[in-house]
Amino acid sequence: MKRTSLNDIAAKLGVSKTLVSFVLNGKGKEFRINDEICKKVQETAKEMNYQPNRLAQGLRTGKTNTIGLIIADIANPFFGFLGREIEQEAAKSGYRVIFCSSDENPEKSKQQIAMLQQSQVDGYIISPPMYSGDQVLALVKNNIPLVLIDRFFPEIDSNYVGINNFEAAYKATSHLIRLGRKRIACISVNKDMINMQERTEGYKQALIDAGLPVDENLIKILTFSHDNKELVKAMKDLFGKKENRKADAILFSTSKLGIIGIEFISSSGLKIPEDIAVVSFDDPDAYKICVSPVTVVNQPLKEIGKTAVQVLLNKIKHPEAKSQQIILKTEFIIRKSCGS
Amino acid sequence: MKRTSLNDIAAKLGVSKTLVSFVLNGKGKEFRINDEICKKVQETAKEMNYQPNRLAQGLRTGKTNTIGLIIADIANPFFGFLGREIEQEAAKSGYRVIFCSSDENPEKSKQQIAMLQQSQVDGYIISPPMYSGDQVLALVKNNIPLVLIDRFFPEIDSNYVGINNFEAAYKATSHLIRLGRKRIACISVNKDMINMQERTEGYKQALIDAGLPVDENLIKILTFSHDNKELVKAMKDLFGKKENRKADAILFSTSKLGIIGIEFISSSGLKIPEDIAVVSFDDPDAYKICVSPVTVVNQPLKEIGKTAVQVLLNKIKHPEAKSQQIILKTEFIIRKSCGS
DNA sequence: TATTTTAGCTAAATCGTTTTAGTAACCAAA
DNA sequence: TTTGGTTACTAAAACGATTTAGCTAAAATA
Structure with a gap:
């Protein structure tokens, strides 16, 4: 029932959890841990099915590898596609995504932002509802990594990915x-x-x-x-x-x-x-x-999602990066509904 | 930049963080904290825009108020609708949802389950891919709260919400x-x-x-x-x-x-x-x-989503609850595609 | 031989909460 | 005067990781 922790592994092998932590973070060489012990630690971790507790990691390091996504409505295929791309691209870099549907309601998005803050997400991708400029501004002012998609606020200098x-x-x-x-x-x-x-x-x-x-x-x-x-x-x-x-x-x-x-x-x-x-x-x-x-x-939903994640992760890595506004190309598809 | 913590509030008011914690958790009366101090704590918390750190809470209490959702593809409106309902119903009880699209790929769902475990989610709602029975079984064996939707494994006794x-x-x-x-x-x-x-x-x-x-x-x-x-x-x-x-x-x-x-x-x-x-x-x-x-x-996607969450939250609250299989009614809608 | 370097490890602090076990001050009853 | 009960609070441990600072023993150098 109880998950195995670093301590459990350390106890089993009679070493310190510091050592175990070093090894499992791939810092064995750096801290010149004996090769044999390295191996043993890794084996034991596997045996005991060790899964790092991301809460503890996040608490200590201040990074959760999680991004918060606020869109209007995940049931709308437009946002569904975006969500999917975002999730996929984020996963490539080891990031999780918490989804929130704001229903275009600024009250909801406000609560959701608060919730995401409490969850210590590393950054936000938001399709902001009307009248939620103050919420976005508050994030921007605190230099919290953020990318807007689908819409933006002309008076706020933030990252944005969208179309013309x-x-x-x-x-x-x-x-x-x-x-x-x-x-x-x-x-x-x-x-x-x-x-x-x-x-x-x-x-x-x-x-x-x-x-x-x-x-x-x-x-x-x-x-x-x-x-x-x-x-x-x-x-x-x-x-x-x-x-x-x-x-x-x-x-x-x-x-x-x-x-x-x-x-x-x-x-x-x-x-x-x-x-x-x-x-x-x-x-x-x-x-x-x-x-x-x-x-x-x-x-270009795929590209919008992908780019939004890339811009966000870049901002997370480089907090001093200045904001980007990326406009992607649309495709005009002619079918039969206009005659000819 | 740095968020305000319990300690910050405590320091400002010259009280212990224990007291602050009690008050903000609504246990002021229970621990007979002076009414005036209660008020002051609450005011100060608001002033300083205190947001509890859910990581720390989760670490300490072992509860994250987060549920993991694994579906085939969030871009598919079928799952989009389900996801939306699930998110909404979960939010009503203060739960967050981490979305994962498995692409019907058992390798992916395996990784996703591991990731969700590391995130210490309190429970799972899963639309399991083919050949992922062992993954589900492992969860069930450990009595980890879990509800399957859309499909199930006849040989595994788990919660399930679906149709006939x-x-x-x-x-x-x-x-x-x-x-x-x-x-x-x-x-x-x-x-x-x-x-x-x-x-x-x-x-x-x-x-x-x-x-x-x-x-x-x-x-x-x-x-x-x-x-x-x-x-x-x-x-x-x-x-x-x-x-x-x-x-x-x-x-x-x-x-x-x-x-x-x-x-x-x-x-x-x-x-x-x-x-x-x-x-x-x-x-x-x-x-x-x-x-x-x-x-x-x-x-009945709305009902499926809603019920799945309810069954899950019930299981989270009552780990001894035995599994439920809930079959909901479908609706046969006759339009023009069959003639008459 | 004395000193420095290196290899190989560990103790302890820390992140922000919750919660248990107290404590100090006061009053009432025996 | 002692005991017991309130009231109003706090210290400290714990959750599970990371990370800094430091320790010991052996090897290398002076």
Whole structure:
């Protein structure tokens, strides 16, 4: 039941735990421990199935080899993929990951940060909810290793790994314009979140540059929620009236919106792309097999996750490293949802 | 930079750290600490933003309030949902969760269990890969709190939360039979995994009970993999030859298979349900918006996650508790993919 | 022979908690 | 005056590792 400790090994061999510690940390040579004793210690450790107590190690050394991850929702495949990459990349360097879903709720993320602090994590990867800038700032001020992903706070100088949201939205919207769509709607969420704002701005700029009017009635910025009421209402407003449809195309800022939006479109008997052309951010499975496979802006999730971990571990190793903002390339995948 | 410790508070107030510990653990009354001092301690703790060091606590008490979760792949929404529920339910009781994706690889899960042991987690929730029975057995033998989900080992007496796979597959297959399908294929994975075996058995029994032949050519049991080659090959074999299709219906044992399978079906110009009727386990978003929304066996993921945590925490509290096998109800959702 | 060096090891402090076993001061009862 | 019981607190050990400082005996050097 009780695990074997350094002391147990030491007692069994009649040596000091200091020696055992040296050997098991590969410092046998450095502290000129007798080769035979080294061997014996290692054998005995294996025999007794010694597993170092990371709590004790962490307490003594001040390092836990653990990183805290705060994302909006691990059930959302977007974050699931990110989480997976992060876990994998971290494991390569011997780091554990504690996952927290903040639900885009700053109160929750605050608690989670506190919890992670108590767990003495070595660093954080955070996809920060709206209005959690103060929390991030507090970490940054204390020079606590931290990388933001997916969003950031323009007024805070922190590490960040993400994409160029403006450009991606601009490109997606231009694609719709090029195909002749005139009344392009945009559905987004979380109005005060920088990445979402950038997407909306990119959308608007594309319209402006093409000489099309920016119609605020076609822009729906929802609040974050796990239910769909608000989105359905917005869709009804845009596409509800048979002969007087407000829009002939739509840009979804997230796939969560897009999936439900497309479900609505299908169930109201509208055709994609004939009645409505669709472009969306992110590329979930659903988009590949739905009625008209969806044209998307795909984010390089693997690379984002991997890079975030690398930047974080670098900062952990070199606390004096200054912050990096890394913008990765998106991929625009053209499928059938816009016609041609 | 350095966090405030009990000692810092004690020093500031000129009392012992014992006293501070008592007060902050709510044992002020029990140890008859003066009310005023209690108040002062609490105020000072807040002022100095005291955060208990969970490593030290864990080291001393032998309890970390952390549970280890090992699943196949957090990027798979099936496990994402489970993970989310587990995290949430655990948080309610003040427990943290360390996530590990085993990739269905027993070598990985072995390492992960070791890592979690070193982290002194209080218990485990595991969706065990094939051939990892010995790992699970070792935990069970040591009476380490553990709950298996999604699959289990019939020869090991452990806690388990899941569904009746046989019954669910039987029902799904019967549905296809009732609708007049005669050549029903079954695509599954991981031949030595009990839950998958049960599904195949349920499928076969339904055929037998309906007087239909069990044709091994229609049963494809794949190996676990992140790429799709094997599945595409199986699909081609079943549906490739235009005028001599082997099957007129298909049961997918997992949604991962189903999504790719349906993608294949769509891209080969076959129609669901006219050419092929489809039923699948699990209910990802994709199934709701694809060409013919898919009829599915939906697992109660929320309840599975929640129950798993409850069983685990109960076992942590009561080490003498004997093992529970909890089978939850599935939901059969009829959509359009089978015709009518 | 006396001194220094080296090889090979250990004692003890430390990290931040919890918890056991006290202690000191005071008052009441015998 | 002694005993016993409260009240209000503290010292110190313990958890399991790491790490600094130092010790002894033998070998090498002066």
